Amino acid sequence: MGVDEDGYIFAACTFFAKNHPGEMCGSNGLPLTPSSVTILGQAQRLLHLEHPNLCTYLDVIRCKHERIIVVSEVIGKSLNDFKSKFSFDQIMNIGLQVANGLNFLHKQDIMHRTLSDDNILIDNYGYVKLFNYGMHYMTKGGNEIPFPLGLPRYLSPEIILGGGGPSADVWSFGIILLELCIGKLWQNLRPGPILRRILTLVHAGNTAERIAREHDHYDAYKQVPETLRNIIEKCLKIYPSGRATFSELVHDLSALDSKQMVEVKRPQGLLGCKLQVLYHLWQLAGGDIQSELKKNCLIKNSPPILSMPIAILLDGSTIGGKTGALFDRRIAMYSLKLLKQRLSHISPHDFYPLMHERKKEYDAVTLPKIIRERDTEYQFYRLLWFNRLLHGYPHTASYIRAEAEIDIPPLVRGDVWAALLGISGDIEDQYERIDKETPTPTDRQIDVDIPRCHQYCWLLSGERGHRMLKRLLKAWLLTNPQYVYWQGLDSLTAPFLYLNFCNEARAFACMQAFVPKFLHKFFLKDNSSVIKEYLAKFWQMTAFHEPELATHLHEIHFVPELFAIPWFLTMFSHVFPLHKIVHLWDALLVEGPSLPLFMGVGILRQLRDTLLSSGFNECILLFSDLPEIDIGECVKESIIMCRSSPRSISYRRFTKETISKDPMDLIEVPMDVLFSEICPRISLSDFFSLMCQEKCCVIDIRSNLLFDKSCIDGSINVPYSGVHLAQRELRALGLRPQRAIADAVRLNKNVVIASAEHETAQLFSDYLVKCCVPRVCILHGGIQALHANVPSLFTVPPPRNNGNK
Amino acid sequence: MTAETIQNTIKTFRFSFPTCTNEDLLFKLEVPVEIPHAGSTRELVQRLINMFHIPVYLEDELNEKLAEFVYEETKKFHNERDETLLNKLKNGELNVEGTVKKWEKQFKENIVEYAEQKGSSEEEVFAAAYHKLVHSPALETILQVENSYATTVIDTLKNRDEDIKKLTERQTEEMEEKVRLLNISSTEEDINELATRHFEEQSFAAGRWGSQLDALKQAQRARHRAWLMDTLGQYHEWDQALHTPENSPLATFCPSPLAARSAAVPRPALEESFTIHLGSQLKQTHNVRIVAMDMMQLCTVDHNNPLDASRRLQTALSLYSSELSACVVVSAGGPSQGGGTPLAALQVATAAADHHFPALDAQLRDIEERLKEPVEQRNISVGRGKPGVAAGDVFITRHSNLPDVHLVFHLVGDDAALRAGDITSRHPAMLGLRNVLKAAACNDVSSISIPLLLRHELSEETTAAWCLRRAELVLKCVKGFVIECGSAGGGACLATIHFVAPPNTAPDLFAALANLLPTIFRTSNPVKAKTKPA
Structure with a gap:
C-alpha cells in the first residue's frame, strides 16, 4: 500500500459514550457496566480485522468521563476532499474497492452504517480504504452512544423508519456512486428536509432518476454509462430485498473495472514495519494521541464545576448538570515524524536481523523490566527480533525461550506465551468442538465469581469479557472432566484472556497447556x-x-x-x-x-x-x-x-514430569514424613554434582568412631550425641565446625547433613535452621546409600591428635 | 436508535440424512435457531453432532447448510421487517413528521455540525479566563480585589445590622413611652398605629438595605467580571511578561491592613492522617484524615486574616480545575426549609458576593424549583405519603468564595434514628452518602469532607460507645463506596477523604475514633531504606 513518506499515517476521533441515567442494575443485581467499557470490549474485535480496503484499527482508548478515543490507520485524502470529478472508469474502480471492503465486513457480520464521502479514503496511487467503519459495531448499533449514527443524506429509508439490516449499506453505497457521477446531493439542506426527501422516494419508480431530476442533473445522469447506471439502480431499490448484495456488486464491478492498479513497492525500513508496531513505538517515543486532539479542539475540557448536577435523589437519579459535549466528526491526524527522529540513527541494515548472526548487546538489558518496556529503541530491536522468531515458530521455539528469558516485549506477549507453552496446530477447530453453551451445575458459581475477577481491568469488566471468561471456564471444565471448578480458576484464566482477548481459542489452548505444567492435579475434587x-x-x-x-x-x-x-x-x-x-x-x-x-x-x-x-x-x-x-x-x-x-530439593510427587527410577535421583518419601521435615532432602546425584563443584559443606553427624573408619572426603564430623539442641549457638558445636559452617554461609555453599539414621539428621538440621544457617539440606538415604552408590567419595580421615576439639 | 425495534425471532432449521439401512427413509432433524444468531454457527453444529449423535461425515455438510440457513433467514428477517415498515410508509400509516422531527432533534442536540449553538458558552469563556489569570502573576491582585470586595459587603452588612439595631432601639423606647402613657395621653389605637408605623419603618429599612446590598453585589460582580476579561486581554498582549495589572480596582480601595492582624488561627488540635490502599488486586492510594472540628469552619473565612487569604488562594486556583474540594453537610430539610444549623451558618459564610455562581439563596430557590417535579414523581412512584424531599436525597450548591470547599453536598436526613439511634448500611442516609461519593468521583472532586457521625454536634444521648459504633459503620460504608467508585471510574479520584468529628469531641473519644481508621483501612507501609548487610 502506498504510504506517503512524510504523510499522516494514523488518525484519531473521539466521542462520548452514553451515560446510564440514574442507578440501574443489571439482571445480576450488580451495577450496569458503563457504556464506554462495553464499547471498549466490543471494539477489540475490530483491532484484529485486516483487509486491503480497510484502514486498520490501531487502538481504542477509554478516558475519563466516558470518553472514547478511536485510533486508526489513515491514507491519502477522503472523497470529500477531492474537488475534481472522477472519470467513470475511476468511479467504477473506486466503487469496486469500496464494495470489496464492505463485502468483507458483511462476511464478518459487521454493518458499516456510517458510510459517507468523508470516510472513504484514496491515496496517490488510487488505492481506496474505508476509514472508521466500526462505529455501528462497537457501539452495538448505536445503543451505547447518545448521538445518531451516519449522515442524513446517506441514510436509507428503512433506517429512518427505525429498521435497517446490512442492505442499508448497499443503499449508502448507491448514493455514494450517484454522488460521484452527478455531484453532491441535497447540499445546503438541513437534516429534516433531507430525511423527508429520502422518505418521499418510496413513491418513485426509479429512485436514482428521481434524485437526479430533483437536482436538475437528469441529463448528466443519462450520460453515465448504462452499466454503471444499472449498478446504481440496483443499489437504490426501495425494498431491501430488491437490492444487490455486496458479493454481487463486487462481481459486477470487477467485470466492468478495467483500471490497472499501479504496483506499489512495499516500503522499506521503518515504514515496512507493521502498523501496530509503529503505533506502539510511536507511543513509546512520546507520541500523545490526546494532545493533538486537544490542539484541534476535539477534546475540550469544560471545567467540572460547571457541569455539576444540582441534586441527586435517593434512587440515584441526578437532576441538572450538563451532559457530555457534542459529537464532532472531525479527526486529528498524526505523522511518524517523532518516531523517525528517534530512530534516525539506526542503519537500514538493522531492520532485517539475521537469525544466526551474533546479536548486539544492548546496555538497556541491565535496567529494570518496567523501564525496558518503555525504551523506544530497545523495544524496536526486541520487536523486530521477536517478530522474526515468532514468524518461524514452532521451529524457533528454543530461540524464543532463550530470548524470553531476557524479557518479552508487551506488544507480542500473547504470542510469546503461546510459543512458550508450545501451542500449535489447529486450535480454533479444537476449541470450536467444545460445547460452551449448554448449562452445567457449576454455571451458578462461575456467574457469581466472574463479576469479581480482576474488574479493574476494563476489558475484563465488560459484558464481552464476562461472556468470554465464562465460555473459557466452561470449555476447560468440560475438557478436563477429572477436575472441578475451584474458586480461583477464574483468576487463573484472566491473564490468558487479557492477552488473547480476540483469540479465545488461543486463550483456551494456553490455559489447557498451563495447568498440567504448573498446577497438575490442583483442581481435583479432593486436592x-x-x-x-x-x-x-x-x-x-x-x-x-x-x-x-x-x-x-x-x-x-x-x-x-x-x-x-x-x-x-x-x-x-x-x-x-x-x-x-x-x-x-x-x-x-x-x-x-x-x-x-x-x-x-x-x-x-x-x-x-x-x-x-x-x-x-x-x-x-x-x-x-x-x-x-x-x-x-x-x-x-x-x-x-x-x-x-539443587533441583532435587524442590522435588514434588504431584507433577507431570516423568520420574527417574535411578536410585541416585530417587528422593520420594512418605507424605507424613515430608510434613514433619523442616529441611528438604537432596538426592545423591545432586549431592555428587555439588561435591564436584565444591559447592557444599558436608556435616557428618555419626559418632567419631564410625567417622574415623570411613568418611566423605572433606566432610566435618559433629557427633550428634554431643550436640545440645537447646543451645542455639553455633559456637556450642566447637570451633572447627563453627568455622566451617560460617565459611559455607559466607560462600553461599549448601550445608548437607549426612548421617546413619534419618531421625538424628532431621533433628540436627532443624537445629541448624534455628541457628539461622541458610541452605541446610539432608542427604537422602544418608551415608549408607551414598556409600552403596558412590563409594569413590569416601576416604579415611587423617588421624587426629586429640580427638574432637 | 434502531436496535430497540429489533425483536429476535426463532426459526426452525431442518436437516435430514438417510438412515443406514434404507436410503429413502430419512432421519429428520429440527432445531430452533434464534435469528439474528449471536454465536457461531460452527459451534452450534458441533453441539448438534454431540447431542444427536450425528455421524461425523455430515459435519461439513451441516456446517454449510446451517451457515446458509442462518444467512438467508437473517436476510429475510431484516428484509421482512423493513418491507413492513416501507409498506406502512407507502400507505401513509406512519407518522412521518414525528419520525423526522425525532431525527432532526437528535442531530441538532448531539452533533456539532448540526447544532445551533457552536463554541463555548459565556460561562465557559469566563471560566477559562479566570483559570488562566489565577495561574498568572495576576493571582495576588485578583485575590486582593476579591477580598476587598468581600470586606465592603461585610462592612455594609455590619452597617445594616447597626442601623436596624438603632432603629429597633428607638422604636422600643418610643413604644415603652407610649405604653407608659397609656390611658394618660395615648389610647390603644395610638399604640396600634405606632406599632404599624414601626413595622413599616422596619420593613422599609430592611428593604432599603437589601436593595442597597443587592445593588452593591451586582455592581461588584459586573465590575469584577469586566475587569477580569479586560486583564486577560492585556495578558495576551504582553504575553508572559505581565506583572501586576495596572488598572486594578484596588486603586479605589485603601490597602487593607493585612499584616496587622495576628497570624494565629485556631486550627483544630485533634487530627490524624493516614495513607491507605484500597482494592484487592490493584491497589489505589488515598489519604484519609480524621479531624475534630466544625464542618462550617471549612466555609468560614475571616477576610482580614492573611492566613485565611492563603486558604482562599487554594480554592481560587483549583476552582475551574479538575481537582475540586467538597464537603458533606447533613441538612434537616429541603433547600427551602431553612435546613437547620448548617444551612444557616452557610448563609452567613456566603454573605460576600459570589462572582462566579448565583448567591446561595438564588441557588437554593433554583434547586427548589427544579426539584419539585421529579421529587413529586418519585414520591408518587414509591408511594411516599409526605411531600417534598426525603432522607437520603442530596442537593448541591456551588461556591467560589469559601476558603476550603467549592461544593457543598447537602445530605437530607433528620430522623430520630439518624440523630441518636442505630442505623444500618441500608439506611437512606448511607445510600445518599453513596450517591454523594459517586457523584463526587464522577465530577472530579478530589477532596471531600464527610461528617464521621453523620451529625454535626454531640449531645447527651451520644455516648462514646454509640459514637464508635456509628463511626465504624460510616467508615466501613465509605470504604466500600470508594472502592466501588474507583472501579467504575478509574484513576485516582477522591484522593483525599476527611472524616470530620464534631468539634466538642473529647480527646480520648477522638483517639478511639482515630484508632478505628487503621483497623478498617489498610494503611500503606512506610518506605524503608534497605540495610544491606556489610
Whole structure:
C-alpha cells in the first residue's frame, strides 16, 4: 500500500459514550457496566480485522468521563476532499474497492452504517480504504452512544423508519456512486428536509432518476454509462430485498473495472514495519494521541464545576448538570515524524536481523523490566527480533525461550506465551468442538465469581469479557472432566484472556497447556494432599533460604495453609493485579514449575522485617490484604534462588514430569514424613554434582568412631550425641565446625547433613535452621546409600591428635 | 436508535440424512435457531453432532447448510421487517413528521455540525479566563480585589445590622413611652398605629438595605467580571511578561491592613492522617484524615486574616480545575426549609458576593424549583405519603468564595434514628452518602469532607460507645463506596477523604475514633531504606 513518506499515517476521533441515567442494575443485581467499557470490549474485535480496503484499527482508548478515543490507520485524502470529478472508469474502480471492503465486513457480520464521502479514503496511487467503519459495531448499533449514527443524506429509508439490516449499506453505497457521477446531493439542506426527501422516494419508480431530476442533473445522469447506471439502480431499490448484495456488486464491478492498479513497492525500513508496531513505538517515543486532539479542539475540557448536577435523589437519579459535549466528526491526524527522529540513527541494515548472526548487546538489558518496556529503541530491536522468531515458530521455539528469558516485549506477549507453552496446530477447530453453551451445575458459581475477577481491568469488566471468561471456564471444565471448578480458576484464566482477548481459542489452548505444567492435579475434587505437599515444599524452601524467618513463623505457628493456598492455586493471579502477574508469569513460563515455590519465598522475603516483628494476629491481618510487593525484585530474587538451589530439593510427587527410577535421583518419601521435615532432602546425584563443584559443606553427624573408619572426603564430623539442641549457638558445636559452617554461609555453599539414621539428621538440621544457617539440606538415604552408590567419595580421615576439639 | 425495534425471532432449521439401512427413509432433524444468531454457527453444529449423535461425515455438510440457513433467514428477517415498515410508509400509516422531527432533534442536540449553538458558552469563556489569570502573576491582585470586595459587603452588612439595631432601639423606647402613657395621653389605637408605623419603618429599612446590598453585589460582580476579561486581554498582549495589572480596582480601595492582624488561627488540635490502599488486586492510594472540628469552619473565612487569604488562594486556583474540594453537610430539610444549623451558618459564610455562581439563596430557590417535579414523581412512584424531599436525597450548591470547599453536598436526613439511634448500611442516609461519593468521583472532586457521625454536634444521648459504633459503620460504608467508585471510574479520584468529628469531641473519644481508621483501612507501609548487610 502506498504510504506517503512524510504523510499522516494514523488518525484519531473521539466521542462520548452514553451515560446510564440514574442507578440501574443489571439482571445480576450488580451495577450496569458503563457504556464506554462495553464499547471498549466490543471494539477489540475490530483491532484484529485486516483487509486491503480497510484502514486498520490501531487502538481504542477509554478516558475519563466516558470518553472514547478511536485510533486508526489513515491514507491519502477522503472523497470529500477531492474537488475534481472522477472519470467513470475511476468511479467504477473506486466503487469496486469500496464494495470489496464492505463485502468483507458483511462476511464478518459487521454493518458499516456510517458510510459517507468523508470516510472513504484514496491515496496517490488510487488505492481506496474505508476509514472508521466500526462505529455501528462497537457501539452495538448505536445503543451505547447518545448521538445518531451516519449522515442524513446517506441514510436509507428503512433506517429512518427505525429498521435497517446490512442492505442499508448497499443503499449508502448507491448514493455514494450517484454522488460521484452527478455531484453532491441535497447540499445546503438541513437534516429534516433531507430525511423527508429520502422518505418521499418510496413513491418513485426509479429512485436514482428521481434524485437526479430533483437536482436538475437528469441529463448528466443519462450520460453515465448504462452499466454503471444499472449498478446504481440496483443499489437504490426501495425494498431491501430488491437490492444487490455486496458479493454481487463486487462481481459486477470487477467485470466492468478495467483500471490497472499501479504496483506499489512495499516500503522499506521503518515504514515496512507493521502498523501496530509503529503505533506502539510511536507511543513509546512520546507520541500523545490526546494532545493533538486537544490542539484541534476535539477534546475540550469544560471545567467540572460547571457541569455539576444540582441534586441527586435517593434512587440515584441526578437532576441538572450538563451532559457530555457534542459529537464532532472531525479527526486529528498524526505523522511518524517523532518516531523517525528517534530512530534516525539506526542503519537500514538493522531492520532485517539475521537469525544466526551474533546479536548486539544492548546496555538497556541491565535496567529494570518496567523501564525496558518503555525504551523506544530497545523495544524496536526486541520487536523486530521477536517478530522474526515468532514468524518461524514452532521451529524457533528454543530461540524464543532463550530470548524470553531476557524479557518479552508487551506488544507480542500473547504470542510469546503461546510459543512458550508450545501451542500449535489447529486450535480454533479444537476449541470450536467444545460445547460452551449448554448449562452445567457449576454455571451458578462461575456467574457469581466472574463479576469479581480482576474488574479493574476494563476489558475484563465488560459484558464481552464476562461472556468470554465464562465460555473459557466452561470449555476447560468440560475438557478436563477429572477436575472441578475451584474458586480461583477464574483468576487463573484472566491473564490468558487479557492477552488473547480476540483469540479465545488461543486463550483456551494456553490455559489447557498451563495447568498440567504448573498446577497438575490442583483442581481435583479432593486436592488436599496435592496442596499439602506443595505447601510443605514451600515451607521447606522458606527454611532453606530464609531460616530466621522460617524459625519465627514456626514458633508463632503461622503456617502456610493460612495464607499461601490462593498464591499457588492461582499461581499468584488472585493476589496481584494483571500488570504484575504478566511479569511474574513471564518468568514462570521460562523457568518452569519449581519457580513458584521460590516466588513465595521471594514475597516473604520482602515482608521479612514486618513479619519478624509480628505475632500471629498481625501476620493474619497482614496477609488478609497483602501490601504492595515489588514484583521486579521478587522475580529477580526468586530466579536466583531457584537456579542456585539443587533441583532435587524442590522435588514434588504431584507433577507431570516423568520420574527417574535411578536410585541416585530417587528422593520420594512418605507424605507424613515430608510434613514433619523442616529441611528438604537432596538426592545423591545432586549431592555428587555439588561435591564436584565444591559447592557444599558436608556435616557428618555419626559418632567419631564410625567417622574415623570411613568418611566423605572433606566432610566435618559433629557427633550428634554431643550436640545440645537447646543451645542455639553455633559456637556450642566447637570451633572447627563453627568455622566451617560460617565459611559455607559466607560462600553461599549448601550445608548437607549426612548421617546413619534419618531421625538424628532431621533433628540436627532443624537445629541448624534455628541457628539461622541458610541452605541446610539432608542427604537422602544418608551415608549408607551414598556409600552403596558412590563409594569413590569416601576416604579415611587423617588421624587426629586429640580427638574432637 | 434502531436496535430497540429489533425483536429476535426463532426459526426452525431442518436437516435430514438417510438412515443406514434404507436410503429413502430419512432421519429428520429440527432445531430452533434464534435469528439474528449471536454465536457461531460452527459451534452450534458441533453441539448438534454431540447431542444427536450425528455421524461425523455430515459435519461439513451441516456446517454449510446451517451457515446458509442462518444467512438467508437473517436476510429475510431484516428484509421482512423493513418491507413492513416501507409498506406502512407507502400507505401513509406512519407518522412521518414525528419520525423526522425525532431525527432532526437528535442531530441538532448531539452533533456539532448540526447544532445551533457552536463554541463555548459565556460561562465557559469566563471560566477559562479566570483559570488562566489565577495561574498568572495576576493571582495576588485578583485575590486582593476579591477580598476587598468581600470586606465592603461585610462592612455594609455590619452597617445594616447597626442601623436596624438603632432603629429597633428607638422604636422600643418610643413604644415603652407610649405604653407608659397609656390611658394618660395615648389610647390603644395610638399604640396600634405606632406599632404599624414601626413595622413599616422596619420593613422599609430592611428593604432599603437589601436593595442597597443587592445593588452593591451586582455592581461588584459586573465590575469584577469586566475587569477580569479586560486583564486577560492585556495578558495576551504582553504575553508572559505581565506583572501586576495596572488598572486594578484596588486603586479605589485603601490597602487593607493585612499584616496587622495576628497570624494565629485556631486550627483544630485533634487530627490524624493516614495513607491507605484500597482494592484487592490493584491497589489505589488515598489519604484519609480524621479531624475534630466544625464542618462550617471549612466555609468560614475571616477576610482580614492573611492566613485565611492563603486558604482562599487554594480554592481560587483549583476552582475551574479538575481537582475540586467538597464537603458533606447533613441538612434537616429541603433547600427551602431553612435546613437547620448548617444551612444557616452557610448563609452567613456566603454573605460576600459570589462572582462566579448565583448567591446561595438564588441557588437554593433554583434547586427548589427544579426539584419539585421529579421529587413529586418519585414520591408518587414509591408511594411516599409526605411531600417534598426525603432522607437520603442530596442537593448541591456551588461556591467560589469559601476558603476550603467549592461544593457543598447537602445530605437530607433528620430522623430520630439518624440523630441518636442505630442505623444500618441500608439506611437512606448511607445510600445518599453513596450517591454523594459517586457523584463526587464522577465530577472530579478530589477532596471531600464527610461528617464521621453523620451529625454535626454531640449531645447527651451520644455516648462514646454509640459514637464508635456509628463511626465504624460510616467508615466501613465509605470504604466500600470508594472502592466501588474507583472501579467504575478509574484513576485516582477522591484522593483525599476527611472524616470530620464534631468539634466538642473529647480527646480520648477522638483517639478511639482515630484508632478505628487503621483497623478498617489498610494503611500503606512506610518506605524503608534497605540495610544491606556489610
